[in-house]
Structures are given as C-alpha cells and as structure tokens.
Amino acid sequence: MSDDQRPIIIRRKKIIKKHHGGSWKIALADFMTALMALFLVMWILSISSEESKQQVADYFSTPLMVALTSGDKSSASTSAIKGGGDDPSHAKGEQMRIDLRRQTRPSDVRRHFQGLQERIKRAVEDDPVLRELADQLRFDITREGLRIQVVDSEQRPMFELGSDKVASYMDRLLRTLTPIINEVPNEITLSGHTDSLPYAGGERGYSNWELSADRANASRKVMLDAGLDTGKLLLVTGVADRIPMDGVESDDPMNRRITLVLHTQESAEFIKRQGYFPQDQAEYEALIRSQLEQEGNFTDQQPLK
Template identity: 40%
Template sequence: MSDLKQVIIVRKRRKAAHAHHGGVWKVAYADFVTAMMAFFLVMWLVGAGTKQQRAAISEYFKNPSMTQGQSTMSPSGKMGPGGASTSMIKLGGALDLPKGPGDQQAFAKPNSAEVDKLAREQEKRRLEQLMQDLKEAIAKSQAMAPYKDQLLLDITSEGLRIQIVDKQNRPMFDTGSGVMKSYTVQILHELAGFVNQVPNSISISGHTDSAPYIRADSAYGNWELSADRANAARRTLVEGGMQPGKVARVVGLAASVPFDKADPAAAINRRISIVVMTKEAARAALSQEVANEPDVPEAPATPHPAEQEHLGAGVPDMPASPAKSTVGSALPAPRASRRS
C-alpha cells in the first residue's frame, strides 16, 4: 500500500463573466449626439439672425409670459409684443428667416426687371470668359502667333467684338476683291469653334479704307466690296464649323466707320468685325419695328474705336450689284489709284 501514490486534485475556480450591459450605453450616446446636434442647430440659427432678432429672442426668454414685453422686434404673440408666439416653426433652413426689418418682401417673386438684370449680368460674364479664352488660345497657338497683332478683342454695349484688321504688308483679301488670303481663312476657322461655345447670335460687318474703289462697270464700289468681304467671312466661318443659324446680320459699311479717324486711308481701317451679340442687341437687329422706323438716320454714326460699332442700322442704300459675288470669282482690275 505504501507504493500507492496519492492523487492530488486541484480545482480551479472560474471567474464569473461580467454581466452584459444590454445596449443601454447606446441609448445614452444617442441622447448625447442628439443634444449636441440641437445645440449646434441653435447656435447656427442664432448666428443667422440679425441684431434685432437676437434682441427679440433674448426678450422672449426673459419674459415668455402673456404680458406685455419690451422687445425691439416682437414675435407675433396673442397678447401683443413680448407674448408667446403662436407661429409654426419653419423647417426650410436659414432662408426662411427674415434678414432684417422690412425684408419680408425680399422673398417675393422677382419682377421682370430683376430677372432681366440678372440675365444681362450672366451674359456679360459669359462673353468676358469667351474673350479670355480667345486671348489665351491666341497666345498659345503657334499657327496664329504671326497674326495676333491683327486680332483685336474688346467688349462693347452690343457684345464681344472680334476685329481682324489689315496690315500694310499683310492684307486679309486680294486687292479690290472678296477673295481671302490663306491665313485669313485659317484665322476664321479657328474663331468658328470659339463662337460656337456660346448661344449668342453674331453680326459680321466689312470695312474698307477711304480710297475710292470703282470697278470698270462703275456700279461696284466700296459698299459692295465691304459687303462681299463680310459675306465671305460668313461663309468661311460656316466652313470652319460655326452653326449657320448663329448669323443675324451681314453688312458692308465701306469707309463710314473708320478705325483710325485721324487717317481714314490707313490699312487698319480695312477690317472684318465679328460681334458676338447680347440677346438685347440681337433682338434689336432682328426687330422689324426698328427696321421700319421712318426717323432712322440715313447716315451711320461714327463712334470712337473703343465704343460700339454701328451694325448697319440706317446705312445708306447700296447700289445694286450687277451680279452676286462669289469667293474665288475674278474681278476686273480697279481703276482707282489706291487699294481698299
């Protein structure tokens, strides 16, 4: 029996697990988040109000009873200023809050004058952006770099004006002709894509210098020549991808609106002017009432080069051309001593 080994049994006591909380802490956390959200909402609403409104809120909490209060801007209570308000809480956000005395009318439907003003401002910004895009494209384009001094951009009351002017040794057209030089075609093809970026209509006008141009048949002069060149510009823009329906007017102004008033015979006066018109200008250009007015002056005004360009209203009647000119058609040599 002495050889038997004593068996020792060790019993380990297991520690009881912690009792489950049952998700009570989630309810407390949700209440905390809700309270914080309500706090920040109150702070935001107070910050969105005016000084008078904050004074009214302060007075309300000081005197929330039905008796008379001393608020500088009272809520609509049953018993007059300072009383408890019976109005429902608006849930539309800060836009539902009046911004100051008399601002109840600020949320009324805007009238037509305000709508037109906003539309004009938006249109002006769009044209200014188009002019900026054009300037950047001209500056970056290697193909147009040699001609950038012949492209003049400015904003007039009628819209964005793009003028392509002649240089002494780099004319846009053949002498006394509506046939374009190859680089003029390239410039107009580049411009066509930019003109398509905006929905505005355009007006195209042709200009010559003051040198008289008389063709052999004596019925073709600077008026017809400037009109043919303007129409050639229209065709070239369409060939470059411009939508044909964008053209509202094509006119020839001969030498009636010189760019350089001091020297009407200067080469810079020979130019093509493309105006990306505002809606108001386009409406006036296409208005039959304006066209039929009996008191329209017979001679176009001569504005400063920086001002708007006359787009043909009241231009004297041009002598009828014996035949419709076509780009590429040969013209008899001019008899004038100077070119247009």
C-alpha cells in the same frame, strides 16, 4: 359771521417748472447721423470708378426673387405657399427657369464676354501661325456685346488686293473662332470695312460698297464651312469706308477690316425688331429710347441695357 367778517382766501396757482426732456436731442442726433451718412455715400460715389457705380446700380436693379435664387433655382416661385410654383420637370417650369436665367446682371454679362475674350486670345496664342496675327485683333466690350475686329496690315492683308479672296491665315483664324462661337448662346453679326481709296470707276460701278459686302460674305462662307450654326447669324453687311477706325486716316490700311460682334440678348432682339444694325453708339441708344417710348415702357430713370 357776516360777510364783512369772512376771511379773504387768495388762491395762487403754483407753477412747477419741468424739464423739456431729451426726445428732441434724439431726433436731432438721428437727423445728423443720417445727414453724415448721406454725405459719406455721396463722397464715396464721387471717387468710385464707373465700373463700381455700375455694379452698385446692378445690385439695386436686380429683382429680389432673382437675387435670392442667384438667377437659376427651380424654387424661385411667386407662390406664398412653401413649395408652390411650377414643377421644374415640366415644360412650363423649365421655361420659368430659363426666364430667370435671362434676368442676369450686366456685370455678369460683362464677365461672360471677358471670359470669352480670354478664350479667343488663348486659342490665337496657342497657334503658332495665328500668333503673328495677335496684334491685328481688336476687342471691345460694348452695349451690343463683344466686338472683335480683324484689321488689315500691309505685311499681312486679310484679303487679296481689291478682292474678296480670303488669305490663308484669315481663313485659319475664322475656322479657329467658329467652334468657340458655337459654344456660347450669343448671336452674331458680320460687317466688312474698307479704306477710302476709290475704284477707278467710282461708286457707280464695282466700288468699296460691293467689296466690303463681298468680304463680309466671304468670311461668312468660311465660318459656315467650318461648322458655324446657321441660326446664330443675324446680319452680314458692308459699310465701305463710312466708319473709319478711331485715330487713323481714312486711307489707312487698318480701316480694311472685318468686324464680328457677339450680341447680348437685348441687342440681338433689337436688331430683329429694327431690321438692321446701328453702327454708332449714339444712334443705338437713340433707337432703343425711341422703341421704349413707342412701347410705353420708357422713363427718364430707366437705364439702357
């Protein structure tokens, strides 16, 4: 057969249209679900209280080993071998348990101070003499710890006028607080405050500076006489009228007060490093931040504890 007689064969490629499948739908559904969950979490956080947010932050900032062992288990070993780690009956193993116990959540620390505050309130309420001083006690749980302020009043002054002589009910109150303070591991500071009424000689002679320091020291002596552990006392200071109470005039008798702070471990160590106790919260945070920066341990996301 000649070339001219050969049949012409035309080959056409058959195109079969296939369905794209549903994999993209699954990916889109996953993305939308994640996006909805994100917005839900953001909405819940926006309506949550500060305490709830702090508890969430505490949960995620707690080391896994401490969380699994509740912060106090001898089996909290970093060894990959089951049963590995230090023997808790030995000194090194015991130290490990102490270190883990110290890594508690801030919420646990707050509960500790709340319980301590309730104990003090009950002790005051159970004493018929001290019960009359209940309205002169101020409690605050701050980053430093539990702050107890015993404020003055014209009817029941804590000290004799212009003197560091402790009144009988103030003496009784300090002796009631001392055994409770001895039962907890927190170290303490004492500071004395006065109102702005000056002495006749001004600040060059005996002034509110000396008076506030003398009153703080007189309170220290009463507590020592009542059996206070001397190792718990970090600092005794007098700040005169420089830190008035919020919402009152500088010459108000309420400014005449003694402030006792039971410190957290972090706050106590900070005082030991700095050598003094910052009275202002902003100053405290600034100094903590500065200290962390000097040690190279600070990041913008790091919470101040």
